[in-house]
Amino acid sequence: MKLGLNLSFAIKRWLGGDAMAHIVKNEIGCDIVQFTWDLVDPWWPAEQRDPIAREYAAAFRRAGITIESTFGGLASYTYNHFLAPTPELRALGKEHLKRAIDMTSEMGVRAAGMPFGSFSAADALDPVRRETIYKDAIGAYLDLTHHAKARGLDTLYIEPVPLATEFPSSAPDALRLMKDLNAHSAIPVRLMVDWGHALFTPLFGDKADMDYWMEICGDYIGAFHIQQSDGLLDRHWNFTRDGVITPDRLAEFWRRHRLSSQTYFMEIIYPFEETDEHVLADMKAAVALLRQAA
Structure with a gap:
């Protein structure tokens, strides 16, 4: 299995490129990461934001760590983005991703992504409103594929999410979005499928199955988030x-579907109250379990 770390485990703990690179490379023993926007906020003024982001990227390169992509984290996920109820909010969602693309480019990273967005409670129940907002969102996102290409990125990622008020949540919805975007996008748009989301049984029932996701939209899955879950909550x-x-289930899936280029990014989120010592020991133990299964 090709294993990487989403840096969500480290937020509010090991800040700065050298400190983070030491934890990732020397303590946990990984050399592939996905950089979370919870460490550097795309909305910060570019004059202050970009030097901080570049410092992380430079430290990781010195340590022999590859940043395969940057990705929205807890803070970014709070907002409705491309599917918000008003044009003003949707424009801010577009600007959010635009700034993240700019930051990613400054880091010398070739891919960025986040969830597409979520409808308001009222819009989620109105099929006409949902479709109107969706079509507007497609146009806005396609604009950003051209911006991303101009800034040197070669891929954008969208993460399906486990709520019916968000889009896409189901595999058929994810397939529709991929077809609608990739028919006109300037660069490939791919799915970042989270195992915990796909196996969310309260929403998907007997379709809470990663083999089903591969059957429906496997051609568009560029990478995975992996986490442990009970299937009842995210x-x-x-x-x-x-x-x-x-770990054995992940390894068996990898072999059976003959995966090679996709990365399993561990996206582990700890309570902020947890001690740094426990988080580090727990991450090291989990990586050992995954490598043993592989």
């Missing part, structure tokens, strides 16, 4: 805990 637990997504 847990983002580590693999040191019991759950439905075991």
Whole structure:
């Protein structure tokens, strides 16, 4: 298995490129990461933001760590972005991704992504409104594929999410979005499928199945987020805990579908109150379990 770390485990803890690179490379022993926007906010003024982002990227390069992509984190996920109820909010969602693309380019990273967005409670129940907003969102996102290409990026990622008020949540919705975007996009748009989202049984029932996701939209899946979950909530637990997504299950899926280029990014989110010592020990233990299964 090709294993990487989403840096969500480190937020509010190991700040700065050298400190983070030491934890990733020397303590946990990984050399592929996905940089979370929770470490550097795309909305910060570019004059202050970009030197900080470049410092992380330079430190990672010195340590022999590859940043494969940057990705929205907890803060970014808070907002409705491309599917917000008003044109003004949707324009801010577009600007959010535009600034993240600019920051990613400054870091010398070739891919960026985030969830597409979420409808308001009222719009989610109105099929006409949903379709109107969706079509507007497609146009806005396509504009950004041209901006991303101009800034040197070669891929944008969208993460399906486990709420019916968001889009896409289901595999058929993800396939529709990929076809609608890639028919006219300046660069490829791919899915970043989170195992914990795809196996969310309260929403998907018997379709909470990663093989089903591969059958429906596997051609568009560029990478995965992996986490431990009970299938009942979006847990983002580590693999040191019991759950439905075991290291052996991940390894068997990888072999059976003959995956090679996609990365399994561990997206582990700890309570902020957890000690740094526990987080580091738990991450090291989980990586050992995954490598043993592989």
